[in-house]
Amino acid sequence: MFALRRLARITISRNARFFSISPPRRRQTLGTVAAVTVASVVAGTLGAIYPPPPIAILFPRAAPGPPAEPDSPQSIAYSQSLEEQLQALPYLQSLRGQDDSRDWYETRPYKDFPEERRVNNLTAGALRGPGRLALTPLIRVRKDESESIVFIHLGRGLCGHDGIVHGGLLATLLDETLARTAIINLPEKVGVTAQLSLNYRAPTMADQFVVIKTRIQEVKGRKATVIGRVEDLKGTILVEASAMFVQPRYAKLLHSAQLRKQMGEPPSDEPILLADGQDLNPGHKHR
Incomplete structure (x- = not known):
């Protein structure tokens, strides 16, 4: 009888341990x-x-395509929204607030470009519009014309592989931005691409602002050498480039004033100081 009671207590004790341990394990597993x-x-x-x-x-x-009509209210609103984003970029704001900001000026290429010439231009005409190059570039240029920082928005319609900007489009933008830095340093402010070398470092994703930085390397007679690179807003180098531009011998025959409007001219904000009685137009015969 005593043995049966002892066996019952052992069995109950074992069962108690079993039931006291199992629920926490189940809760732990479920958790x-x-x-x-x-x-x-x-x-x-x-x-x-x-x-x-x-x-x-x-x-x-997948991404929706750009508005079908470039002049539609939707397209105009889209471009205005991008312009607001551009002006609010922290990097642009920081550049404008630097101590040497007076040594730089800003310009917008193609802003005063005649419509009859714009429509037959690749980056000002065929590639311009929402979903492509929706905004004219914003360029910050050192006043000695030695370097520039270009802000450009790249739309989804500029892709080779879906979502990645076409490498040829980046080559075109580098050619134009490097050319501006080179040409403005040439004697007649006219030049053509003689050599362009590119090194693609990383894929350039679409639907973002990128920065193209250019710097003059050497100007020797009718030749100018420039280097540059494309970066995203985080500073990641996407493409590196170097180029040589040559001023053609027939440069004086070209319409350089139109080329300057195309590239974006420096602002003419210098005051005109006149001596008392100085004639503004000495070639005119006064009566």
């Missing part, structure tokens, strides 16, 4: 499953919104 599920959902959502570069390149997200 782990729930945590893994939540983490997977969060990671998947963030990955869809902010895909890592390889995923974004291999599996680009």
